[in-house]
Amino acid sequence: DLLDTLEGMKADLLAGRVSPERLNRLATMLERRADSGTPALEKVIDEIELRAKVELAKLGLYGN
Numbered sequence: 001d002l003l004d005t006l007e008g009m010k011a012d013l014l015a016g017r018v019s020p021e022r023l024n025r026l027a028t029m030l031e032r033r034a035d036s037g038t039p040a041l042e043k044v045i046d047e048i049e050l051r052a053k054v055e056l057a058k059l060g061l062y063g064n
Contacts, residue, residue, distance in 0.1 A: 009023070027049060
């Protein structure tokens with residue numbers, strides 16, 4: 001599911017739009033994920049989660 005959501009995000013970005021629903025789904029999925037046990041992978045996933053939350057905040061949909 002996570003990879004499918006990321007693929008959808010890629011398509012959104014290439015089309016020049018961001019789907020708030022997809023961003024929210026991505027942030028939620030990443031918050032609930034289990035730790036992979038691989039520090040390098042966790043760092044990348046944490047960065048993706050942060051970026052999704054920042055984009056949601058820019059849209060006024062996170063942190064209010």
